[in-house]
Amino acid sequence: MLDSGATDIFIPREIADTLSLKLQNPDTADSWTGEFKIWQSNTGIVVGKGSQTFRKILPCTVPDKERENQEVVFGRSFFKFFEITFNENKKTTKLKKIN
Numbered sequence: 001m002l003d004s005g006a007t008d009i010f011i012p013r014e015i016a017d018t019l020s021l022k023l024q025n026p027d028t029a030d031s032w033t034g035e036f037k038i039w040q041s042n043t044g045i046v047v048g049k050g051s052q053t054f055r056k057i058l059p060c061t062v063p064d065k066e067r068e069n070q071e072v073v074f075g076r077s078f079f080k081f082f083e084i085t086f087n088e089n090k091k092t093t094k095l096k097k098i099n
Contacts (some may be wrong), residue, residue, distance in 0.1 A: 002073075002079075002084070003073045004075075004076075006076065008059065008061045008077045009045070009061065009078055010063075010073035011062050012059045012070035013065065013077065014070075016060075021041040023039035023041055023062055024039060027092060036063055036065060037065070038063055039064065041062055042060070043058065047075055047095065054083075054095075056081065058077060058078065081098055082095045082096060082098060083098060
């Protein structure tokens with residue numbers, strides 16, 4: 001999910017464990033559900049369409065506990081590599097890589 005209100009890339013713990021991400025620098029974060037423990041890590045991101053591919057290792061945040069219906073969230077740390085156009089009427093999102 002793309003979330004312009006999120007600062008970082010957020011990866012649920014179950015996915016982070018499956019990817020064997022190295023969790024480091026424990027901290028706490030607040031959300032509307034309350035305070036929770038988080039870890040910092042890095043993950044490989046690959047986004048592509050046709051011959052255009054974006055590949056980069058980026059920092060991510062991983063929550064300590066699994067919550068129901070968590071999704072991978074791409075926040076502003078991901079956005080800075082793209083010009084992003086949201087078209088609400090057409091229900092489309094376009095990513096144009098910034099060179």
